[in-house]
Amino acid sequence: MLKLNDVNITFNKGTVNERKALCEMNLHINKGDFVTVIGSNGAGKSTLMNAVCGSYEVDSGHILLAGKDVTRLREHQRAKYIGRLFQDPLKGTAPNMTIEENLGLAYGRGKKRTLAFGISKRDINVFREKLASLGLGLEDRMKTPVGLLSGGQRQALTLMMATIVTPSLLLLDEHTAALDPKTAGKVLEITNRIVKENNITTLMITHNIQNALEYGNRTLVLSQGKLLMDIEGERRENMTTEDLMKLYADSTDDVMSDKMILKS
Ligand SMILES: Nc1ncnc2c1ncn2[C@@H]1O[C@H](COP(=O)(O)OP(=O)(O)O)[C@@H](O)[C@H]1O
């Protein structure tokens, strides 16, 4: 489904600030995989996602999405296959537009239709039903500008927008890190349900090791631009947070940040 073959990205090449952010990265993600990604600060997690969605150009190597080589495709050309969420709830929605209008835009993506065609009654019913399933009461606030929503409500809405037309690939970059623990938990549960119900191939970066093992079917550990571990199957099922932390400490001199050890 997603393949990275020998992908390299180096920043500030030839300067004192030269930094290899991705180093000979080889990765094969299967269709329907829900992959969690962890690693210390600067390990290359966000760079990996930026490379996949085309925000960063690779220096060398190839990226294949659904069998198609997308390495040289521009970001907007890949956007119709890829849904993406960031840490910042302010990204991904238009604050002055209502919930309904934001969903209308997302729903129209990939179809020969824009907001100018209006949102049909049928669409509104679809939106209402989907919003109700979030359990945040947003179905009664469809005419509310998105800028008035809380961070958690906005992330849940952004997630719905990213998946209302099922993407080939969903990229989540610490999308719950800016939320309080309770809200983060709720958004994670919603994420898990949407991903599973629609069988969406997903990469989810998290700073929380416990969440990394709890959600999804596979965990990647990145360190210094390299894939340090790729854990799945029975080995993963039996792995505790402590096991993973010990493995990590034994295999790299990278320091695990306090954030990663937090259990909330
Ligand atoms: N646009 C950029 N310009 C220069 N250096 C960058 C850029 N993006 C990331 N880096 C560097 O690449 C390395 C990996 O960064 P990143 O992928 O953001 O790490 P992570 O998401 O794992 O914390 C870091 O050293 C970071 O400073």
Ligand SMILES: [Mg+2]
């Ligand atoms: Mg990052």
